[in-house]
Amino acid sequence: MYKTICRTLMQTIGPGIWKRRTLFTTFVRLENKTDATAKGTAGTEAGAASNLSQDALLQEFSRMPVKRIRNFSIIAHVDHGKSTLADRVLELTGAIARNAGQNQVLDSLQVERERGITVKAQTASIFYQYKKELYLLNLIDTPGHVDFSNEVSRSLAACDGVILLVDACHGVQAQTVANFHLAKQRRLAVVPVLNKIDIKHAQPDQVAKDMQLLFGIDPDSVLRVSAKLGTGVAQVLERVIETIPPPNVERESAFRALIFDSWFDKYRGALNLIYVLNGQLNVGQEIQSLATKKMYPVKSLSVLRPAESAVESLLAGQVGLVGCNMRNSKESIIGDTIHLKHQTAEAAGSYRPQQPIVFAGVFPVDQSKHVALRSAIDKMVLNDSAVTVSVDSSPALGQGWRLGFLGLLHMEVFCQRLEQEHGAEPIITAPSVTYRIVLRNPKLIKQHGRNTLEISNAALLPEPTSIEEYYEPLVLGTIITPTEYVGQVIGLCVERRGLQQSSVNIDESRILMKYVLPLSEIILDFHDRLKSLSSGYASFSYEDHGYHPTQLVRLDIHLNGRPIEELCRIVHVSKATGVARQMVHKLKDLIPKQMVQIAIQACVGSKVLARETIKAYRKDVTAKLYGGDVTRRMKLLKQQAEGKKKMRMFANIRVPHETFIDVLKR
Numbered sequence: 001m002y003k004t005i006c007r008t009l010m011q012t013i014g015p016g017i018w019k020r021r022t023l024f025t026t027f028v029r030l031e032n033k034t035d036a037t038a039k040g041t042a043g044t045e046a047g048a049a050s051n052l053s054q055d056a057l058l059q060e061f062s063r064m065p066v067k068r069i070r071n072f073s074i075i076a077h078v079d080h081g082k083s084t085l086a087d088r089v090l091e092l093t094g095a096i097a098r099n100a101g102q103n104q105v106l107d108s109l110q111v112e113r114e115r116g117i118t119v120k121a122q123t124a125s126i127f128y129q130y131k132k133e134l135y136l137l138n139l140i141d142t143p144g145h146v147d148f149s150n151e152v153s154r155s156l157a158a159c160d161g162v163i164l165l166v167d168a169c170h171g172v173q174a175q176t177v178a179n180f181h182l183a184k185q186r187r188l189a190v191v192p193v194l195n196k197i198d199i200k201h202a203q204p205d206q207v208a209k210d211m212q213l214l215f216g217i218d219p220d221s222v223l224r225v226s227a228k229l230g231t232g233v234a235q236v237l238e239r240v241i242e243t244i245p246p247p248n249v250e251r252e253s254a255f256r257a258l259i260f261d262s263w264f265d266k267y268r269g270a271l272n273l274i275y276v277l278n279g280q281l282n283v284g285q286e287i288q289s290l291a292t293k294k295m296y297p298v299k300s301l302s303v304l305r306p307a308e309s310a311v312e313s314l315l316a317g318q319v320g321l322v323g324c325n326m327r328n329s330k331e332s333i334i335g336d337t338i339h340l341k342h343q344t345a346e347a348a349g350s351y352r353p354q355q356p357i358v359f360a361g362v363f364p365v366d367q368s369k370h371v372a373l374r375s376a377i378d379k380m381v382l383n384d385s386a387v388t389v390s391v392d393s394s395p396a397l398g399q400g401w402r403l404g405f406l407g408l409l410h411m412e413v414f415c416q417r418l419e420q421e422h423g424a425e426p427i428i429t430a431p432s433v434t435y436r437i438v439l440r441n442p443k444l445i446k447q448h449g450r451n452t453l454e455i456s457n458a459a460l461l462p463e464p465t466s467i468e469e470y471y472e473p474l475v476l477g478t479i480i481t482p483t484e485y486v487g488q489v490i491g492l493c494v495e496r497r498g499l500q501q502s503s504v505n506i507d508e509s510r511i512l513m514k515y516v517l518p519l520s521e522i523i524l525d526f527h528d529r530l531k532s533l534s535s536g537y538a539s540f541s542y543e544d545h546g547y548h549p550t551q552l553v554r555l556d557i558h559l560n561g562r563p564i565e566e567l568c569r570i571v572h573v574s575k576a577t578g579v580a581r582q583m584v585h586k587l588k589d590l591i592p593k594q595m596v597q598i599a600i601q602a603c604v605g606s607k608v609l610a611r612e613t614i615k616a617y618r619k620d621v622t623a624k625l626y627g628g629d630v631t632r633r634m635k636l637l638k639q640q641a642e643g644k645k646k647m648r649m650f651a652n653i654r655v656p657h658e659t660f661i662d663v664l665k666r
Ligand SMILES: Nc1nc2c(ncn2[C@@H]2O[C@H](COP(=O)(O)OP(=O)(O)OP(=O)(O)O)[C@@H](O)[C@H]2O)c(=O)[nH]1
Pocket: 076, 077, 078, 079, 080, 081, 082, 083, 084, 085, 104, 116, 117, 118, 119, 142, 143, 144, 145, 195, 196, 197, 198, 199, 225, 226, 227, 228, 229
């Protein structure tokens, strides 16, 4: 019937492309709605759940039996449509209004909206009516980028299943493989879903076959949806209810819960997102942290729908927010277990935060901002448990911190959030991986009390004569690429000192390759280069692969003969000259012209590998001369040159604070 209506309307309004698209969208939505209604499910606009008032729904929380709770995450490669699917699920269940004018509702941070990516997993507790029974679904939308994989593993600790979402046009990508294995390691139920079937060149059949080859998933069990148009979303929720088991928890035993996220609220301090494993927690009770043994009164309990709604109690199997006067990340620890005070409890989960791989110094612009920056970093670390913090100091930048991140994007996002959410403007120094060195100098061995050191700050690398051996971290990278780009991809891996381990044809047009690569070669721009040489089609993910012996040198940067500690780097011997040339060239563009000439040199020890000069501003001191002898002109120029020589001796060269990061981008 809708097809007929569409056809009639099309004839009336003519063949405009946008109109056709609008009509198609309307048609698919109408048809979808009819499908769901015909099946007698809650696939209507908001399901029967929306017939209940907000108060009545909150009442449902307190009596929801465990067997009608499902906790799951949506996992996928970056941009495969997780947040869009979450939007449709929220609309379908009535948690948000349809066409409210905001897309990717769960991507609420400013940085997420600006960059168009999810960086923080978000939770929503929603109700869905299925076969005349109301279900409580705790959904977690996770990020897809490899730098935020800690968010995925943290979320999976509170789930019993996942929706594995794959773009029907781009197919299985490297992060799909990594996330699938994460879910399998935790023995979670997997609901396979193909997204973007509305796109003309989507190949759902082929992608379903690839999923069978790579994951052993039966192609017939793969659901097909368009998150953008809402097609098939009701079926996804039904499959979630049918295949993901209810939480394995006990309501009768003493209260115990896992903290799996936290953030800072100006008025209430640290708020903890918990997954209740046993018993029940009520407002007014006192809880104790298993890690710190400290006790706290429960001030508030709420559920996220996705906006916060206060509740009086949280029951086993549920996910909710606890406000209990915790102040900072040292009290509110992700992965910690909380229980009722003076009771004993077993640790709740096996969640371990991922180890950071990239380290950088973070310093206040001037020391008067030290306290404010410390408080901002503390609040941010509360919300991003993957970041590690230790105290650091630099002769030029003063007291600061050395922060560990999961990648360069993670670092950029963290610093952007520091600025946007806390008004801090830190200086960030060159990021580095952690190298291991074996000392040969007995004096240094005695001073450190051991002969092996871990170095992530190039300025702390001892003289080469004191070092016996160098070791660098490796990763095992998975690359999936269309066959026509294989040559360029292999070229890039070889350029980055990679060694191929295996290569498998996924189908006739795509290849999965495994490479062992030095971590230092991939943290900066490997991903961007891979994307640009494969027109965006190749994808990459990696895992830790231990350390191996190598040859390293410290590359120092001198400005007018003065070493700039914050710019020095540890590089592989074979790359020293190339990196030196590239850095001085880049610095020449990044450092603004100043009153004095600036010599930029890159050196290893006393050997200068590359040099560039930034010419000084030159005031035309001869402008006022009107005719006259040439010797008067020469005299004025000589005076100017002498004045500048003096200035150069005392010159304090102004280096813009973005330079420390921008210089590393190739
Ligand atoms: N045509 C079409 N586009 C879609 C569909 N689902 C998502 N998109 C688009 O794909 C892009 C990425 O969608 P997101 O929902 O942000 O993807 P994501 O997986 O959450 O991205 P990250 O969280 O950054 O990994 C957006 O431009 C969406 O509009 C779909 O079913 N059809």
